[in-house]
Amino acid sequence: MVFEGNYFSSATFDKADFTPDSLICVDQSGIIDRVVSASDSDYQIVKQAAMDNDILKQIPKGSYLLPGFTDLHIHAPQWPQAGLALDKPLNEWLNTYTFPLEAKFKDLQYAKKVYQSLIKELLANGTTTGLFFGSVHTDANLVLAKVCAKLGQRAFIGKVAMDNPDQTPDYYRDESSQVALEETETFILKMQALQEQTNADITSVITPRFVPSCTDETLQGLGDLAKKYDLPIQSHCSESIWEDHYATERFNLRDAEVLNKFGLLTDKSVMAHGTQLSDSDLDLFEKTQTAIAHCPISNAYFGNSVMRVHDAYQKNVKIGLGTDISGGFSPSIYRNMQQAIMSSQMLQDSSQKPARLSASNVFYLATIGGANALHINSGQIKAGFKADLQIVQDQYFELSSNNSDEIFERLVYHTNKENIKQVYVAGNLVHDNRGEK
Amino acid sequence: MVFEGNYFSSATFDKADFTPDSLICVDQSGIIDRVVSASDSDYQIVKQAAMDNDILKQIPKGSYLLPGFTDLHIHAPQWPQAGLALDKPLNEWLNTYTFPLEAKFKDLQYAKKVYQSLIKELLANGTTTGLFFGSVHTDANLVLAKVCAKLGQRAFIGKVAMDNPDQTPDYYRDESSQVALEETETFILKMQALQEQTNADITSVITPRFVPSCTDETLQGLGDLAKKYDLPIQSHCSESIWEDHYATERFNLRDAEVLNKFGLLTDKSVMAHGTQLSDSDLDLFEKTQTAIAHCPISNAYFGNSVMRVHDAYQKNVKIGLGTDISGGFSPSIYRNMQQAIMSSQMLQDSSQKPARLSASNVFYLATIGGANALHINSGQIKAGFKADLQIVQDQYFELSSNNSDEIFERLVYHTNKENIKQVYVAGNLVHDNRGEK
Incomplete structure (x- = not known):
């Protein structure tokens, strides 16, 4: 053509x-x-x-x-609640809305209906590559992969691992660390088979939900699996003040240091949000070549502050954009480009330090930034x-x-x-x- | 029906x-x-x-x-540059882009083309009533009124008064205070005639651009005209730190106090932005029954901080929403509702005080809030x-x-x-x- x-x-x-x-x-x-x-x-x-x-x-x-754009952070099963209850505190939003919704994806018919709607919507918004959190369910995640294969979106998909009983509801978690790791490996192997069978551009991704929702064994095991299969890794890092405090209390380490300790910060890692990343965290990201998925719409609700994109770029940290469906309500990377600019202006006003992003800056993030994070020639x-x-x-x-x-x-x-x-x-x-x- | x-x-x-x-x-x-x-x-x-x-x-x-929604703040002649150069500092944005554009509206054919596009766009976005700044040109503002009459939008339209040679460019200002006031009165009378002729729902509005761009004589004369004809008044108030400082330096008063001193804060006044309003300013707004046009998208660029909607509402200050085309890039009140929520979250995070707005809150602003500001049964x-x-x-x-x-x-x-x-x-x-x- x-x-x-x-x-x-x-x-x-x-x-x-x-x-x-x-x-x-x-x-x-x-x-x-x-x-x-x-x-x-x-x-x-x-x-x-x-x-x-x-x-x-x-x-x-x-x-x-x-x-085309790359969206570096999408919770695929949260699509039906995009825009819902965002004025609620995070805790209520997760427990009253999000976890019960994700639990529904055990139903593969429901998964297919939602995932078809989501992938069509993302494509219609100019997003040609997506990095997805699925749900805990291996089979539903394969449904997502098949939908992407059929509709033609390049997809990086993770089976969400979450087994820490203190931080996950009993109706929606991996039963044990062993189950979390076995299901992750099963998903990897089934994705390989599906890829060979369909020739679709789909890749599995090691996906601890975030540090609080995983036991040490699971974090370590996922780091090992990433190494064994040479796979991309995704999680959340320092999304909020609460998440930062949690890492300090449980490990006496920064959230980024915890992820690194378990082998989860590599040059194939993409960590969502990072609104609370310190300068030393950014240095660690640069050293490990970990990328950030900047999700400005979501951050307005749950980030507690604006991600310092300007500083990260200055420190040679890889960075792209994410919608964070449904912490962010919009499936559009355009909307997130616009919000990235606006939030950067507001950060500069409040911090009195250089933070402003231009239209060219955010376009770079949506295109080259996202592609570099995933090592794709796009x-x-x-x-x-x-x-x-x-x-x-x-x-x-x-x-x-x-x-x-x-x-x-x-x-x-x-x-x-x-x-x-x-x-x-x-x-x-x-x-x-x-x-x- | x-x-x-x-x-x-x-x-x-x-x-x-x-x-x-x-x-x-x-x-x-x-x-x-x-x-x-x-x-x-x-x-x-x-x-x-x-x-x-x-x-x-x-x-x-x-x-x-x-x-339908009411948009309380639209600079009609700025429509062709919506989204342009918003990463530039205010000074450059005004002098390099905005004033030269507005000056072009001396050309009535150009005015007609732009205003038709704008009014169609606003109606298509669900905005049934608009409060407009025109340009300095009486005839071009009448073109805007005729377009609104023809396309069926309820419109409140002001001939912009700006005669202070220190703060306006020589190619785009009223020649003198006398001209500013005479042209304003001419516009009022021609609008009355047009209204009688067409039976359209159009109203003229007393419109000092903002305190810095007007001489004392013009501010006083406009206050007198508002009283003489019992008309609505619109201007900007405390949009930015710069505007606040300007009022203090020239008058040794708060921006709101200057407007009030010249008879420009009444129960028919709508003041745009107000991001820097103090508690005493809000009290003055409440006392005079002056309304605020909250323009959250624009404020991200030029407001230096987030308007305290929650505080204003608590103090019984009237408040609605505005797009501020083209300080705000979007002609959509929906987009401004969304940004009002996001900005309020960010304000609460940074101020640690109650500021959050819900979807219901901003819908109220877009509907009842805007209608009350303009005293319309809508x-x-x-x-x-x-x-x-x-x-x-x-x-x-x-x-x-x-x-x-x-x-x-x-x-x-x-x-x-x-x-x-x-x-x-x-x-x-x-x-x-x-x-x-």
Whole structure:
């Protein structure tokens, strides 16, 4: 396939490049094999060949090609309660709403219905790769993997491990550390089989819910499994003051140090939130090459403060964005880009230290930042990268001036689901919104 | 017309009432003259009569009738730059972007194009009443009034007065205090004529841009005009630390005290932002019955802190919501409800004082709060109130549990423009989105 049109892609943390009138050539395996600019001598030849083969896809005037987004933090089974009870304290939100909901995913029919809705919604919002917490249920997590395989989303999925009876309800936990670890390993092996069978881009992820919900044995065993199978790891780290205090009380260590002690901070780790990370925690993240999933909407509710993205970036800590469905109510990375900017402004006002993020900064996080955290060749429109793409309409194109910086900001600030016209994962069309209007 | 279906309407600040299976009867003048509940003895008779007269409008399953919203703060000429350059400091944002843009509205063709786009967008987002800052240009402001009259939005519109040469650019200001006041009075009289001619629901508003941009003579003259014509007043008050300092330096008074001294705080005044209002300022607002337009998205960029909505409400200060196009990027009151909740959480975290707002609280602000600020019988679904209504689809109706509290929160958190199916102002259909999908 060959896309013809204008595109935006991050050049650096501080700058998104606009490239007009290009041909983005995608090979059979879904990789961008060449980007031809209008000034290249063979532009017309390449275009004509694409037309002759009926593989030219022209982006309409006023629409733009952008890289697909990576969402680094999604609790898949919480999708039915997105936006519910967020004015409640965390404790009530978890015990009255969240745990009972997740427990329902033992029912595989229910899981299928919810997961189909969620994955369609994420794709419709331009999210081409998702990093998911599932539930404790191995089979329901496989349902999620199958849905992702079928609908074409690149997915990293974890069976949630949670076995600490002090911090989890009796109706929703792994029965023992042994069960938590065995089920995790079973899930890993079944995912391998499913991957081989479907050839889908699905990967299993070691997933301790967070330090409080796991026993020491489970934390250690999960660290060992991550090493044995060379797998990504996800959890929460220093999401709240409560979580920080819990680590100190139980281990006399910082939350990040606990995770590291059990082998859970690696260059394949993605830790959600980190609003309470200290400078030394950030240094540890940098040293271990652990990435942060910044979830600004969720953090407004449960984070107790704003994640210091600017500081983390300065310290060379890897960082991307997450929706945190359903601690965050919105399935849209656009919405989280917007909130990341707003929260950063508010942090700068309250801390009187540099914290401001620009539209270019957050676009980098949503694309390159997320892709780097998961070691995938995605998030850029460039030869050698996967053709994870979204075609986005600038709804105010007729109204305003159209220099590329202004278009870029309008896309970041005003793109709603209905403006995302098509979405591709590795060259495959996974969402088509053109016919609906 | 008779609407048949389920509706939500604020009962109190803390509670939105759900009423199922009702008939909302609207009379010829656009007033709700009766709400018939399913248990009323004549329910079937009223329904049958409406069907016989072909005036029954059935709300589909999974959709709900809500009151239309009031947006208490919109800079109409800034619409083309919504979302632009918000990472710039205020000074640069005003002088490089905002003032040059507003100056373009001398061109009435340009004004018409922009204002049509804006009013359509606001109606499509469920906003049935708008309180607008125009530009300095009397004729362009009349264009805005004509567009509102034609498209059917209830509008309160001010000719912006700004004549202080120290704080306004030479290419965009009233030439003198005399010109500012004469043009304001001309605008008032032409609006009266337009209102009589069209019978549209349009009102002129006394509009000093803010204290810094006006000379003493203009502030005093505007206060006198407000009294002479018994008109609403709008301006900004204590939006930022800079604005507060300016008032102290020039007058040795608080910003609110300056406005009051010139007769600009009355029970018809709506002051935008108020992020820096002190307790004594809030007392002055309560005493004068001045209302606040809370603009949470804008405040994240330019407010230097979060407006203390909870405190203002406790002190019986009137308060509603505003988008502050384009200090705020979004034309949606839904988005501002969501941000009001998030910002309130962040304020509570940072201040350690009660500040949290619930979905019910912000819905009250968007409906009753805004209507009370402007003394209009709107914002409630109740006999005697104007039929300012929106029909909103719960996009996740099939996925989740459907008790009314959960539906209400989903509507507050997930309603996008495409979910707003129809909008009515005083019984007139002003937006119809059913055919587009």
